[in-house]
Amino acid sequence: AQSVAQPEDQVNVAEGNPLTVKCTYSVSGNPYLFWYVQYPNRGLQFLLKYITGDNLVKGSYGFEAEFNKSQTSFHLKKPSALVSDSALYFCAVRPDYGGSQGNLIFGKGTKLSVKP
Amino acid sequence: DSGVTQTPKHLITATGQRVTLRCSPRSGDLSVYWYQQSLDQGLQFLIQYYNGEERAKGNILERFSAQQFPDLHSELNLSSLELGDSALYFCASSPSGTLSNEQFFGPGTRLTVL
Numbered sequence: 351a352q353s354v355a356q357p358e359d360q361v362n363v364a365e366g367n368p369l370t371v372k373c374t375y376s377v378s379g380n381p382y383l384f385w386y387v388q389y390p391n392r393g394l395q396f397l398l399k400y401i402t403g404d405n406l407v408k409g410s411y412g413f414e415a416e417f418n419k420s421q422t423s424f425h426l427k428k429p430s431a432l433v434s435d436s437a438l439y440f441c442a443v444r445p446d447y448g449g450s451q452g453n454l455i456f457g458k459g460t461k462l463s464v465k466p
Numbered sequence: 467d468s469g470v471t472q473t474p475k476h477l478i479t480a481t482g483q484r485v486t487l488r489c490s491p492r493s494g495d496l497s498v499y500w501y502q503q504s505l506d507q508g509l510q511f512l513i514q515y516y517n518g519e520e521r522a523k524g525n526i527l528e529r530f531s532a533q534q535f536p537d538l539h540s541e542l543n544l545s546s547l548e549l550g551d552s553a554l555y556f557c558a559s560s561p562s563g564t565l566s567n568e569q570f571f572g573p574g575t576r577l578t579v580l
Contacts, residue, residue: 384568393468393556393571401566440509453499453522454569456509 352445356457371426373441382444383424431464470572478578484545491559498540504553
């Protein structure tokens with residue numbers, strides 16, 4: 351079955367420190383992987399995606415993610431966290447069902463808290 | 467602002483009632499997706515439409531239905547509402563159903579069933 355796991359419900363980081371939000375996936379075929387961020391009372395905002403190519407993907411707001419096929423992981427990273435990065439982060443995978451079926455399967459989400 | 471609009475923002479209704487949620491995709495996007503976000507189930511895919519046709523179904527209850535109109539806006543109809551249907555309902559759109567396309571999410575409709 352296709353699935354995404356975010357093993358940490360919450361990640362706490364001090365401002366200025368690097369942050370990592372973990373994601374592992376299980377999918378048959380080529381994985382299409384995405385990270386989204388949700389601020390309180392807002393919709394989800396796209397951060398970055400991995401489709402193919404370079405394993406290090408750069409996205410919005412200084413975030414990047416590393417695709418690791420052998421570990422089936424797609425961890426989100428940022429070299430220096432900001433208080434404004436505090437939000438709920440979702441990892442998602444899009445299984446290849448063929449055709450134009452394109453729904454996303456989301457992880458449970460990880461709450462990132464950055465303290466000044 | 468993603469360019470996806472959803473109305474209403476909030477909806478409070480009673481058990482047994484029927485409601486309609488509306489979504490307007492980004493200009494030019496052909497695919498519309500509906501998702502439900504609740505505390506216990508997380509973000510769950512409900513249904514996808516592509517250029518007016520149903521393309522994929524997820525964990526959508528039989529009491530729920532959706533459609534996409536010729537102008538590409540979409541409506542999600544929820545009937546015989548139960549307390550457990552209280553959730554945030556998101557609409558997302560993408561240019562097509564291509565796997566590499568990211569989806570752009572609307573602000574959501576918060577449904578409260580009393």
